[in-house]
Amino acid sequence: MGSFIVRVLINGLALWVASWILPGMDISTSATTNAVSNAGVTQGGDTLGVVLAYLFIGLIFGIVNAFVRPLVKLLSLPITILTLGLFTIVINAAMLSLTAWLSSYTPVHLTIDRFFWTAVLAAIIISLISMVASWIPGGRR
Incomplete structure (x- = not known):
């Protein structure tokens, strides 16, 4: 259970970095009309809401990777x-x-943009961050 929480945290961090680098990838909430991004945090946005949004998407991404990805692979x-x-x-x-x-x-x-390349670049960024984070003790068991 603890390693799954670590994976969710790593996924949230990786998604944040990917959305910060790629302009075609954003996380938004239904409460706000504009995308929640790094600019929203620096302009006085609700920091806790932004962190929870990325962690929630990281949770969904972790569940998809745990259940769907092995079958597709x-x-x-x-x-x-x-x-x-x-x-x-x-x-x-x-x-x-x-x-x-x-x-x-x-x-x-x-x-994610309608362009497939945004998803490919985001997948590369997320994979690299996950690989680096797996070197951290307890990151992957």
Whole structure:
């Protein structure tokens, strides 16, 4: 249970960094009309609300990665082998897009540009941050 909470925290941090770097990725709440981003925090936005929004999307992303991703990886194993593992980036982008779709039914929304490349770049950023965070003791068991 403790490692899942650590993963949710890492996912929230990775999503924050990805949305900070990529202009086509935002997290917003239904209570606000503008996107919750790093600029919102520095301009006096509700910091606790922003942190909770990223943690909530990190929770959804963690659940999608725990339940859907293993099945998709198994079904796409031949393509992954043919591309020498590069198809994993596409799988990660698809999991991020699925998270965005699922979050559209919640008060906190993850929005990604209609361009597939935004999801791919976000998946690369999130994977790199997760890899670095897994080096932290207790980050991945």
